[in-house]
Amino acid sequence: MSNMEAQPAEVECGATPAAGVEVIEPRLVPLGGIRAMKVNRTLPTRDRSMIGAWCFADHYGPEPVSESGGMRVLPHPHTGLQTVSWLFEGEIEHRDSAGVHAMVLPGEMNLMSAGRGISHSEVSTRRVETLHGVQLWVALPDGARHGENGFQHYRAPSVDLTDASGAVVGSMKVFVGDSGGSSAEIVTATPLLGAELSIDPGACAVLEVDESFEHGVLLDTAAAEVGGVRIGRASLAYVGPGSSRLEVHNPTDRPARAVLLGGEPFAEDIVMWWNFVGRDHDEIAEYREEWQRRSERFGTVGGWGADEWIPAPPLPNTRLKPRRRTRP
Template sequence: MSNVEAEPTEVQCGSGPADGIEVIEPRTVPLGGIRAMQVNRTLPTRDRSMVGAWCFADHYGPEPVSESGGMQVYPHPHTGLQTVSWLFEGEIEHRDSGGVHAMVLPGEMNLMSAGYGISHSEMSTERVTMLHGVQLWVALPDAVRNEPNGFQHYAPPAVPVVDASGVAVATLKVFTGTLGGSTADIVTATPLLGAEVIIEPNARVVLDVDVAFEHGVLLDTAALEVEGVAIGRSSMAYVGPGCEHLELVNPTDATARVILLGGEPFGEDIVMWWNFVGRDHDEIVAYREEWQARAERFGTVDGWTPEDWIPAPPLPNSRLKPRKRR
C-alpha cells in the first residue's frame, strides 16, 4: 500500500523501550481523492513510531466498494521495508516490479520485501463488494536493507486456544513468528510476531509471549481490554518489553478480532518519509529523485503504461529531522 498523504511527515525510529501500556488512537487518512477509501492509521504517530520493526499500520473497512471505488493504488515505490497485506474480507490484485502477480485473499499473508528498491500496484478486483483488513510495514535492518527485493506467501492454519478447563476461548492465525505453538513459515530479518486473534464472546485469553518483545494489539471490532486497559475499534494498545503473558478480555457478546504485533525493540535509527525508509535526509532525497526519474532501482510493473504511476509529493522546505521514539 502507498502512503498517499500530500504532505507526509518524516519519522525516525530508534532504540529505547517504553514501560507499561499506552493506548494509540488512530488518525484517518484517505487513499486517494474525494471518494477515496478511508484508513485508520496507528503507526506511526507523534507518540509511537514503531512496535519492534513494525513501522506502519493501517486498518480499513468493512468498506463498501460501491461507495469509494475500493483500493485503487497505482504503481508506487518502496525502499528499506517489507509490506504485509492481511485481509479479513475482499480481494486485492498485487503486481510488482520483481515480476510477481498475486492475489491478496482473506486469511493469507503476502509479504513483499522492497530491499534496495521495488515498485508495485494494489487494486481491488471487480468481484469485490467489501474490503476489510490491515496493511503493515516492517523496517529492514541496515544489514539487509539493500539486498534484492523478494516476495513470500503464507496461509496459516487456524489454531484453537483453550482455557484451563479445556474450553475454546480463541483462535489464532500466526502469519509471522511463533504464538500458541504455531510458527509461521515466513523468513523475517528481525525477530517478529504477527497474528490474527479471534476471541469468543465474553472470553478471557492469556497468551504466552516473548519477554524481550514489545507488543501492539490492534482492535478490529468494538471493544477489548488489554491487561485491564480498555481500547476501542481501530485503536492499538502498546505493551512494553518485560511481559511474559498477555491478557486479552472480550467484554462484548460478539466475537472480537485483533491483530497482535510484536518484536524486539528496533535498535537502529531510521527516517521514514512517504513510501521510503532510509537512514538520513540525503538518502530520502536521492530515493525521491530516482523515483521521479523512473530510475532502474524501482523497475517497472507489468500491466501498466509508463503514464500509470504515483508521483512523489514535494519534500518539505527544511531538512528531514527524524523523531526519537519514546
C-alpha cells in the first residue's frame, strides 16, 4: 500500500524501549480522492515510530466497497522495506515490477521485499463487497536493504490461545516468526513476530513472548485490555522489552480480534518519507528523483498504462530532520 498523504512527514528513528503499556491512538488517513477508502494509522506517530522493525501500520474496514470504491492504489515505489498484507475479509490483487501477480486473501500472508527498489499496485477485486485488514511495513537493516527484491506467500494455520490455567480461550494465526508452537514459513532480515489473535468473550489470553522483543497489540474490535490497560478499536498498545508474558483480556460479550506485532528493537536509525526508507536526506531525495524520471531502479508494473502511476509529492523546503519523540 502507498502512503497517499500529500505532505508526508519525515521520520528519523531508532529503537525506543519503554516500560509499561503505552497507548497509541490512530489518525485517519484517506487513500487519495474524495470518496477514497480511509485507514487508521498508528505507526509511525510523533511519539512512537517503530516496534522492532515494524515501521508502518494501517488498519482499515470493514469497508463497503460499493460506497468507497474499495482499494485502487496505482503503481508506486518502495525502497529499504518489506510490505505485509494481511486480510480479515475481502480480496486484493497485487502486481509488482518483479513480475509477481498474486491475490491477497484472508489468512494468507503476502510479503514483498523492496530491497534496493521495486514498484507495485494493489486493487481490491469486484468479487468482494467488504474490505477489512491491515497493511504493515518492515524496515530492512543496512545489510539487506540494497539487495534484490522478492515475494513470499504463506497460509497461516490456526492454533489455540490459552489462559493462565491452560484452558483454550481463542485462536491465533502466526504469519511472521513463531509463537504458541506455531512457526511461520517466512524469512525476515531481523527477528520479528506477527500474529492475528481471536479471543473469546470475557476471556484473558496469556502469551509467552520473547523478553528481548518490544510488542504492539493493534485492536480490530471494540475493546481490549493489554497488561491491564484498556484500548479501543484501531488503537495500538505498546509494551517495551523486558516482559516474558503478555496478557490480552477481552472484556466484551463478543469475540475480540487483534494483530500482535513484535521484534527486537531496531538497531539502526532510519529516515522514512512517503514510500521510501533510507538513512539520510540525500538518499531519500535521490529515490524520489529516480522515481519521478521512472528509472530502472523501480521497473514497471504490468497491466497498467504508461500514465497510470502515483507521482511523488514534493520534498519539504528544508532537509529531512529527525522527528523528536517523547519517551515514556
